[in-house]
Amino acid sequence: MRVYEIRGGFGLDKLVYAERPDPEPGPMQVRVRVKATSLNYRDLMMVEGRYNPRQKLPLVPNSDGAGVVDAVGPGVTRVKVGDRVMGLFAQAWLAGEPSRQVQGSTLGGPQDGALADTMLLHEDGAIPTPAHLTDEEASTLPCAAVTAWSALVTQGGIKAGDTVLLQGTGGVSIFALQIARMMGARVILTSSRDDKLERARALGAHEGINYVTTPDWDKTARTLTGGTGVDHVVEVGGAGTFEKSLRAVRLGGTVSVIGVLSGGAGAMALTPILMGNLRVQGVFVGHRQSFEALNRALTLHGVRPVVDRVFPFAETRAAFEHLKSGAHFGKVVIRVE
Numbered sequence: 001m002r003v004y005e006i007r008g009g010f011g012l013d014k015l016v017y018a019e020r021p022d023p024e025p026g027p028m029q030v031r032v033r034v035k036a037t038s039l040n041y042r043d044l045m046m047v048e049g050r051y052n053p054r055q056k057l058p059l060v061p062n063s064d065g066a067g068v069v070d071a072v073g074p075g076v077t078r079v080k081v082g083d084r085v086m087g088l089f090a091q092a093w094l095a096g097e098p099s100r101q102v103q104g105s106t107l108g109g110p111q112d113g114a115l116a117d118t119m120l121l122h123e124d125g126a127i128p129t130p131a132h133l134t135d136e137e138a139s140t141l142p143c144a145a146v147t148a149w150s151a152l153v154t155q156g157g158i159k160a161g162d163t164v165l166l167q168g169t170g171g172v173s174i175f176a177l178q179i180a181r182m183m184g185a186r187v188i189l190t191s192s193r194d195d196k197l198e199r200a201r202a203l204g205a206h207e208g209i210n211y212v213t214t215p216d217w218d219k220t221a222r223t224l225t226g227g228t229g230v231d232h233v234v235e236v237g238g239a240g241t242f243e244k245s246l247r248a249v250r251l252g253g254t255v256s257v258i259g260v261l262s263g264g265a266g267a268m269a270l271t272p273i274l275m276g277n278l279r280v281q282g283v284f285v286g287h288r289q290s291f292e293a294l295n296r297a298l299t300l301h302g303v304r305p306v307v308d309r310v311f312p313f314a315e316t317r318a319a320f321e322h323l324k325s326g327a328h329f330g331k332v333v334i335r336v337e
C-alpha cells in the first residue's frame with residue numbers, strides 16, 4: 001500500500017511517501033481502498049507535533065477518508081465488499097459519552113489514518129457514504145461536519161429561529177453554516193476577508209462581519225440581535241476569541257468550545273460565564289449516532305460539502321501548505337486514486 005507517514009520527527013519535512021505491505025483484515029475488520037482524504041487543522045497540528053508531541057512514529061496522518069470496501073475479515077456483517085464507506089473519526093465511539101478507550105481509537109493519531117490508498121477499519125467504524133456525494137465530498141465529513149453537527153444539534157439542541165455565530169470560513173465553520181441553515185437558524189459569520197464573507201452570504205449566511213476591520217465583532221453581533229446576544233457560538237478561534245465569544249452570546253446561551261486556531265491557553269474571565277448563566281460546552285467530534293443523523297439530514301436536503309480544492313496524492317505537501325495558509329474556504333481534499 002502507498003502511504004504518507006510522519007517519520008523521524010515532526011514537521012512538514014518529515015511527512016514522507018512510503019510503501020507498506022497490504023494489510024489483511026482481521027476479525028470484525030474491513031479493508032477500504034481509499035479514494036479521497038480531506039485535511040483538518042488537527043492533521044496539520046499532528047504533522048507539526050503540536051497536537052500530541054508524544055505521538056508514536058511512524059504515523060499515517062489524517063482522520064478523514066472515504067472509499068470502497070475491498071475485503072472483509074471474519075465475522076463482518078455490517079458492510080460488504082463494494083460498499084462505499086467513510087471512516088468514523090473515533091472508531092470505538094458509537095453513542096453516549098466518550099471514554100479513554102474512545103479517545104485512543106481516533107484515526108490519524110494515535111491510530112494510523114487515511115493518508116494512504118488503503119486503511120483498515122473496525123466494521124462498526126465504517127459508515128455508509130450518502131449516495132448523492134462523491135468520494136471527495138464524503139471524505140470531508142468524518143471530523144469537521146460531525147463536529148459541527150455535535151455542537152449545534154446533538155449537544156446544542158438548536159431550534160428554528162435561533163441565532164448562531166460562526167468564526168471564519170474553514171471546514172468546521174462552513175459545515176456549521178450549512179447545518180444551521182438546514183435547522184432553520186439565523187447565521188452571523190465572521191471572516192478576515194470580505195470576498196469570503198460574500199461567498200458565505202451566497203451559501204445562506206444572513207450577516208457577515210470582517211473580524212480584522214471590525215475587531216469588536218462581539219459588539220456588532222450583539223447589535224445585530226437587538227442587544228440580546230446570539231443563542232450559540234461555535235468557538236473555533238480559541239484563546240484569541242473566547243472572551244469575545246462570551247460577550248457575544250445571550251444570557252443562558254451556549255458557547256461550544258471546539259478550536260484553538262489562535263492558541264489553546266490563556267487567562268480566562270470566569271465571571272461572564274457565571275453571571276450570564278452561560279453553558280460552555282466542550283466538543284470532541286462526535287459518535288456514530290451523530291454521524292448517521294448528519295448523513296440523513298444531508299441526504300434529505302441534498303446538501304453537499306463545500307470543497308475548496310482537490311490536490312493529487314503526489315502533491316500532499318502542497319495541500320497541507322494550502323490549509324496552513326488559511327486561503328481556503330471550506331474543505332481541502334487529496335485525491336488518492
Ligand SMILES: NC(=O)c1ccc[n+]([C@@H]2O[C@H](COP(=O)([O-])OP(=O)(O)OC[C@H]3O[C@@H](n4cnc5c(N)ncnc54)[C@H](OP(=O)(O)O)[C@@H]3O)[C@@H](O)[C@H]2O)c1
Nearest residue numbers: 041147168169170171172191192237259260261284285326
Ligand atoms: N474539538 C473538535 O472535535 C474539533 C474538530 C474539528 C476541528 N477542531 C478545531 O477547530 C478549529 C478549526 O478547524 P478547521 O479544520 O475548521 O480549520 P480550518 O479549515 O483550517 O479553518 C481555518 C480558518 O479559520 C479562520 N480563523 C483562523 N483564525 C481565526 C481567528 N482568530 N478568529 C476567527 N477565525 C479564524 C480563518 O477563516 P477566514 O479566512 O475566513 O478568516 C481560517 O481560514 C481548529 O482549531 C481545529 O483543531 C476541533
